Amino acid sequence: MTTPSLQDGIDKAGSPIGLLWKPGAEPWTPEVVAHEYAGxxxxxxxxxxxxxxxxxxxxxYDMWIDGPDATRVLADYGANNFEKFAIGQAKQYLPVTKHGLIVTDGILAREGENAYLLSGVPEAQHWVQYHAEQGGYDVSLSTDPSTAFRPGxxxxxxxxxxxxxxxxxxxxxxxxxxxxxxxxxxxxxxxxxxxxxxxxxxxxxxxxxxxxxxxxxxxxxxxxxxxxxxxxxxxxxxxxxxxxxxxxxxxGWIPSPVPGIYSDPELADYRAWLPLFGIEGKRPLNGSFFSPNIEDFYVSPFELGYGKMIHFGHDFNGRDALLKAKGDESLRQKVTLVFDPEDVRRVIGSGEDPGFVLSYARNRVEGSSGLAGVTMQTASIDPVGTVLSQTLIDAAHATPGTQVTVVWGDHPGLGTDPEADLGFPRIRATVQPSPFDQHARTEYRRNA
Missing domain, CATH: 3.30.1360.120 (Probable tRNA modification gtpase trme; domain 1)
Structure with a gap:
């Protein structure tokens, strides 16, 4: 029996959104490790x-990339600077599509002159492996999946x-x-x-x-x-x-943005190569922001704050698109939303302490004139005393101190107007910088 591909799943569901939209999906947490030790x-x-x-x-997930063409394949399909990449150094690897959209980053460690270890969420490994195999690069690849998905x-x-x-x-x-x-x-x-x-x-x-x-x-x-x-x-x-x-x-790191791979006709072979039951076919979308067009969920590396990591001194897949996007004022900016504690208790906790909150939902963020942005990851931060959310927001609302509201709920998906008023509650929030932590925003980022 043939293993179904990502493209098979999209075709059967009728669209990428038909495949991925899962209202009420449980947020991911690491496998095997206990949920709490000390609370x-x-x-x-x-x-x-x-x-x-x-x-x-x-x-x-870990993937070892070895061979004479190891650097070349990584540089051809990633936006990083490989001219300054020492053995023993690690970088946040930025694989991008031809249209300059993030595939999903990973941590790339250089272990030798022609040897690398790419770790993290497996979309980046899949992207490199496919192009290494299809492009005839002289490399060997070996992969160790996460424990929950390790065969046997x-x-x-x-x-x-x-x-x-x-x-x-x-x-x-x-x-x-x-x-x-x-x-x-x-x-x-x-x-x-x-x-x-x-x-x-x-x-x-x-x-x-x-x-x-x-x-x-x-x-x-x-x-x-x-x-x-x-x-x-x-x-x-x-x-x-x-x-x-x-x-x-x-x-300030946004985990697992939607990879920009689901709609480009030129990536049809890639989608046919990817298994349906991998992360690209099973990582759910949900939240109060809904669109039937998957491209409304794609993300530019500039929006994620990765502009300084992009190295235009080499030719790579997506270089022209990123050059065109550089300085584009229409791109969203990454900010931290600080939720109003009273609204958190009212909306999420029904008047009581809501306890632990974790959500990867794409929730609508609204300003005075309507949609202003979308949340990417939201969580309780007890030392701060409320819920924070990493959010992509338009430039007009990105100034620290700006007041916005977050629409808290799950749109049912296809068959319901994306702009329908579903009676979802609102949570007041204040825009603050990203990273929220001052040391992470200054010394840590300067070192990076």
Whole structure:
């Protein structure tokens, strides 16, 4: 029996929106990891005020790209600067379509002269793999899916643990018996604990100091236990799946934008190559903003704040479209919406504390004259005392302090007028910068 393709699913559903629109869809949270260890509020406070341990080992896809043409295929289909990309460095990889639309970013680490590891949401890996195979590039590709989608189950090839927060460096010194080598931002250095060798990637989340430690799975339990032991006197808190999803709302990263692949006739072969039951066919859309046209959900890398990462000094797929879009004042801007706490309790909590809120819904954001933007990810941030939302909004409403309203609800989809008044409640919100966290917005971004 032939495995159905993404194109098969679109054809059967009648349109990309017919396939993807799923009102009431449950928001994604990482697989395998417990939802909470100390409670999501305590876990959020840990990386703001103390130190937190996060387990990224199970929900990320990894693809190794090796061979003489490894750099060439990545540069041909990504907008990054490969002229300045050191071995041991990592970058946010920006694959784009011919029309300059984001496919979905990933973390690309250069492990050798012709060797890379691409990690994250698998749309980026699929994009690179397809073009590497169809374009006849001299590369070898190997993939390790996330634990929930790994054929036959089994363990990951790599462990990934993050140590984050103001006390991250003291914990690391305790675990390693002293400070680890000074490392540039988003560069890695080899480290070891009792003969177990792995790597430390320097970065942070929500503006806090930290490292991500990556190594072979055979050392996973030992390294995890070593961090727990070293962190006990410092009040180390393990972070569960709920709290794990929320730092991006403060740090300004928008996860999993809709890839711009569903409507371009020139990508019909790509859609026929992609499996229906992959992320491109199963990541749902929902919210109060509805359009029957999937292109209304596409996103430019400029809107995501990736303009400084785009390198026009090389020829790549989508270069001409991005050059044309550069400086386009009609593009939306990325902002943080701070929800009014009283409205959050009234609308989401029915007058009580709403508890944990997480949504990837595309909700309408309205100004005085109607639609002004759309939410991309929304979550409770207990240290802030309310709900925040990463949002794309038109320039006229992007000034910090601007008052807007968020329409909270799920449009039923096809068959109902996109502009129908469905009686959804409104939540008042205030526009603030993105990233919301000041350190993430200044020092962290400057280092990036």
């Amino acid at each position: 999501w509020r305590t876990e959020q406070h840990a990386w703001h005020e103390g130190v937190a341990l996060l387990n990224l080992s199970h929900h990320m 189950g089994g363990d990951p090839k790599l462990f990934r643990y993050q140590i984050q927060g103001p006390l991250a460096l003291p914990l690391i010194e305790r675990a390693f018996g002293g400070p680890i080598p000074e490392t540039k931002f988003f560069h890695s250095t080899p480290v070891a604990i009792e003969g177990r060798t792995f790597s430390a990637l320097r970065h942070g989340m929500a503006g806090q100091a930290g490292y991500e430690f990556i190594g072979p799975w055979e050392h996973a339990a030992f390294v995890h236990d070593a961090f727990l032991k070293a962190g006990e006197p410092l009040g180390l808190v393990q972070v569960g799946a709920l709290a794990y999803t929320t730092p991006s709302v403060e740090s």
